[in-house]
Amino acid sequence: MKDMLQKFKNLKNLPIFTMAFVFLVSYYWIEIYHFANPFPKKEFYGNLFLQFSFGFLPNLYSRRLGRIFVATGAMILVRLSAHTNSEFDIPVLNGLFFGAISGICLREIFLEFLGRNDPSISSKESDFFRRLFVLNPPPKENKKVYLDVQFSIIIFLVVLTLDRFITYFNAPYLKGFGILETMYLPEISSKTAFGLSMKTIDSLIFPLLYFFYEERTSPQLNPPQTHWLTGISIGLVANIVVIFSQTFYSLNIFSGHTNLSMEANRTMGLLRDSGSSSWILSTLLSVFVWKILNKKGEWRTVTKSFILIILTLIAILVGIKQGRAYWLIFSINFFVIVVILIFQKIKNTYLKISFFPIVFIVLGLYVLLLIYAGGKTSTENPIHKTSTYIKMFFNKETNLKSTIEKIDQNRITFSEIAIKVFSKNILFGNGVGSFIPVLHDKSYTENKKFTIMDSAPSLYLGLLSEVGLIGVVVILLWLITSTIGRKLKYLPLFLILPFFIGYQVVHPDGAFVSIFLILAISPNVKLYKKTEIISVILIYGFSVLFILHSLFKINKEGQITDFRYKELHSHQLLAYEKNKKGFNLTYHIFKGKTIWTLINPSQTKVTVFLDNSTSKTSLNQKWSLLDQGGNILESKNILVQKNSHLSIWFSNKIAKYIQVEELNSKNETRRYGDTPFCIPTTQFNTINQIQ
Known part of the structure; x- marks a missing residue:
């Protein structure tokens, strides 16, 4: 008994508030997302379960494996619904991060309960459970x-x-x-x-919750950055393999639910769409080039050169069916990398000052070379199009705005x-x-x-x-x-250009990569x-x-019925379902407490009934007339029965609104009642007033 009590006391060592916070926010934000984007439950939660399992099981076992799986999953699972032949496009990663957070929480509780602070534990443990203690040392929050x-x-x-x-x-x-x-x-x-707002918030809040929780519960001697980088590398390789298949075999491979990518004949790999792949792949390839060039003392120059040649070749092949953004980002990033590396090696102050004018001269020569090369290629070649656009910029007969409009009308309008x-x-x-x-x-x-x-x-x-x-x-x-406080140096520079050409955090994979490069890479x-x-x-x-x-x-x-009246030019109808046909008439379905504006308060008749959208045979309601300030002038309690239409009459010259509330068996108001009831469409005029 004492041992059991001691095990429960061990749980005090856990960061309980942090665990509860990240778990509850993750859970409720999934529910809020589903409320705002009401996909069929079977499709939504089925997709959620698969992602959840991918994040939950590895994190339940060990930190290292969990981190690798999460980073890999973020690169390949955003269109999981398409790969499972779902009819609905559910572009989320919330299941993956919720699974990871849940796995970490359960693992930490389990290990603390078993007593992982036992001083007799060594790094050579062979027992499965004691081995878990070695793989997952106790967390220490430092603030x-x-x-x-x-x-x-x-x-x-x-x-x-x-x-x-x-x-x-x-x-x-x-x-x-x-x-x-x-x-x-x-x-x-x-x-x-x-729902549109939740897509952006959902894409950002889940990776932030995950990175926040991992960093706070990871010992300083067991940093997660290397593991995340390994996972992203695996995900990047998987995307490159799929892109090669899409480029050289068939664009239909893993291409479901990719917006307009297929119409544009663009490859997208396993990412959200071709827009995401254009900036994510070019940025990550640039980051890997940078990290290889800055690898000190571990690789020989020959090894570095070989890897860089392979990466450059891969980047060229990946870009065959990518958009302008891919080539723009990769080429400029590559140019910036070369400039930074040369600048770092210059020791003389005067040479450093004169270096940047030389850079601009070289850049100008590159533009001239691009214009010349573009003129020698076919009109369908991307280089020819780029050359044409550059010429338009320098044409005295066209202004900047008209030039950009010709290149991308939507972009300048937006x-x-x-x-x-x-x-x-x-x-x-x-x-x-x-x-x-x-x-x-x-x-x-x-x-x-x-x-x-x-x-x-x-x-x-x-x-x-x-x-x-x-x-x-x-x-x-x-x-x-x-x-x-992070050793990022120049890495955030790789995000400046992608953020300039798109709202890159609206998709879950883009938000993950952005936050990773800001927070988690160092x-x-x-x-x-x-x-x-x-x-x-x-x-x-x-x-x-x-x-x-x-x-x-x-x-x-003011009142909810008057909400957005100026923009809508009508009052709010507040119908749960509109213009349903049945019982030889057309009607709207409402739920719970509802309010409408009156058109003729001196004589008001409302007809209400129940249809098959509810299993109840009767419904207690309270109908009230309200004045301009929302005060009740008079009210009536009624019992609406199925298969019968009930009419309610009111007469009050100063009434402004009519309100209905659901009552329980004791005739007490149910504030958030949800029983459907019906009103014929003929009861409402064209601006949704009760007539």
Whole structure:
């Protein structure tokens, strides 16, 4: 009995708060994502289970194996739903990271319970369970979790989620309602808009949770960076093999659910689409070239040269069916690497000063060579197209804007829209993931021409338009504090160009690679406590400002039925399902507490009934008339029975709204009742008022 009590006491050594925090946020953000993107449960949770297993089982066994599997999975599992022949495109990695977090939590609890601090354990243990102790030494947290800048940025993402929920659904819980089916724009429901925001937040928050938890629970003598780099290398090789198959055999290999990649005849490997593969592969290949060139004392020059030649050859073959972004990123990164290496070897100060003018001269010669070479190739060759675009830039008869429009009309249009959005929302932006809804908003897109619906044209413009100056300051505080103590040197430079040409964190694989190159490719070897504390306090403060801003903004909206009236030019219908046919009429289905605006308060008749969308045979309801301030003027309790239509009559000249609430068997209000009930469509006019 004493031994058992001691085992439970061992659990006190665990970072309980950290474990509970990452587990609960992971779990609930999966549920929130599914609420906002309502894929069929069988498809969604089936995909989730496969990813979960890939992350859970290796992490349950050991840190090293778990880290390798997670990094590999992030590179190959983003389109798992396509590989399992699912009809639905479910581009997520939340199952992988949730599985990894769950595996780590369970492993740590299990090992502490068994007593892994036993001094008799040696590195040569043969017993399976005692061997686990050797593979997974006890974690040691070196600072309070709320003073960790990684924790603060996760809190900021949680706040951004709440901000989007409050904004899109009109803060229903604060107004006494459950979540209602509101519309945000004439063509976009609140749930659809929230789903677009959750795609970006979901892509970012899960790798941040995983990296944060791993670093806080990993001993300093067992850093995870090498293991993650191994996993990414395996994932990169897997993608290269698939791309070779797609390039030289058939583009149909592993190409399901890849947006417009097939139409553009672009390879994508196992990544989200050809857009993701263009920047991820070129960036990672550049990073590996850099790391090989900076490998000191372990490889001979001949070995380095051989590996670099192989990598360069692979990069050329991979790029055969890639877009312009691939060649642009890889060639410029390669040029930057050469420049940095030469600059590092120059010892003379005067030569260092004169080095950069020489670099620009060489760059100019390269551009001239490209123009000349392009003119000698066929019109379909990418080099010829690039040459043509460069000539257009230097043509005196065309201005810069018209040149860019000819190259990419959508990009310059989206840039103009993003700048306009930022100018109207300078401090707080228009909200994470709000760019596609903005493209449906005529107040921003009037007289603008574009052919696709997509995210912001670059991460920089996207951040300014979506989170404003305050959000950008938060991100800069996080970036500076996170990278200041890491041996990153020039590695963040490899992300500058990819972030300029696309909103690269909207897809899960892109977000993972971005966060990996910022946080996880190098251990945090030097702590600046004062800098981190100041950054954390500022991030918390700005997070509070975001929430207060959201609440203040939504407080001006009034009743939920009047939500977004100016943009919609109608009141909210709040129907769970619209225009359903049956019982010789057309009707809408509603759930729980609902409210509508009256058209003729002096004489109101409402017909209500139940259909087969509920198994209940009867439903207790309370119908009330409200004045302009939402105060109840009069109310009636009714019993709606299946297969019979019940009409309710009201007459009150000062009534503004009519409200219905579900009652329990004791005639008490069920605040968030969910029993479906029906009202004929003829009860509503064209702007959704009860008539």
